Amino acid sequence: MRRWRAEAGLRQEDVAAVLDWSKPKLSRFENAEKSAGPAEVLALAAVYGVPDAERDQYVALALQARQKGWWQRYGQDALASNFEEYVGLESEAAEVHEFSGELIPGLLQTERYATELMQAWIPQADEVVMKERTDLRSQRQARLHETNPLTLGTVIHESALRQLVGGPEVMREQLKHLAAGAKLPNVTVQVLPFSAGAIPALGAPFIVLSFPDQEDPDVAFAEHLTGSVYMEDPAEVEAYTLNYSALRSKALSQKESITFLNRLARDL
Known part of the structure; x- marks a missing residue:
């Protein structure tokens, strides 16, 4: 070619x-x-x-x-909207950087937390589709533990950590899972506390994917209620990258974030 x-x-x-x-x-x-x-x-x-x-x-x-890519064995309903393209990009990416405002990032969600989210969604998917989506998420998360693992960086707003998805028990498990995930050498978890005040990209969560080959430019991704959008224009992607860097600078350090997560889990 x-x-x-x-x-x-x-x-x-x-x-x-x-x-x-x-x-x-x-x-x-x-x-x-x-x-x-x-x-x-x-x-x-x-x-x-x-x-x-x-x-x-x-x-x-x-x-x-x-x-077929491994993700394509799942039914069309399991890959909502144009999420199939995202999963394909993520499977090829070397690094993923995500700012999450109200939800725990999918790559770090527990099964119980994810199930509670799926059950709350309107219209609600049937049990077969929910099981496929759960399995799909597990396959995606497996990349964090491969020999040559995906590098994941996340900035998670405190509001996502205090939203009682599934109640205290489910959230306690989720917070402990986050703290444990943050100890992986290829995973960075930073909490953005309420005390940070006005921050860049408030109300606009996003993901930036980077690929092993330098010829492949970064891609920014953002979801909305009924679909998602991909940004590939270099100037536009640079804006997302700059915003992510600014968010990291305002967030707690990795060590402080782990302490924050463990304390929040104990208080539930």
Whole structure:
């Protein structure tokens, strides 16, 4: 794919614009971080003017190599809205930085906490979908414990820690789980206390994903009630990165945050 683009004399951003793709999507194909399917190969071959015989050869290879990501075995309802794309990005990311205002970040949620959230959602999913979502979250969380683990940095507002999701017992377990997770070498948990006052991005939680290959630019992600939005423009992503850095500077240190979490758990 890189050779095709080089021979056509096109830049990644040019090709992405023609196909209405994101630049990271094309970059992941070119760096073999994601398998291109037959449709993607056909689209690229058309843009690059690849001869039919060569195009058909690579379409056949794409058919053979096409393998679903582990998350795609779940039903459509388990991957609400366009969350499937996020899970795919997260599975390829080297680092995830998240600012959470009202909820515990999904990668650090306990099963009981997550179940309480799902049961409160409107419309409520059936038991099969909730079980699939629980399993999906567990698979995502497993990346924190791999040999080459995902690096996770979080800034969690105190309001998320004091929201009694499921009652005191569920929250006590969740807070202890957070404190334990913060002791992993690849996980940073910082509490943003009420005393911080007016802070950047108040009321606007977000996630920034960074990838192993430097050619793959960071992607910012934010959810709303019925869906989500991805930001890939460098200037826009930089704003999220700067806000995350500012939030970290106003939050408690890792050590102070663990003490805060343990104290809050004892007081419940």
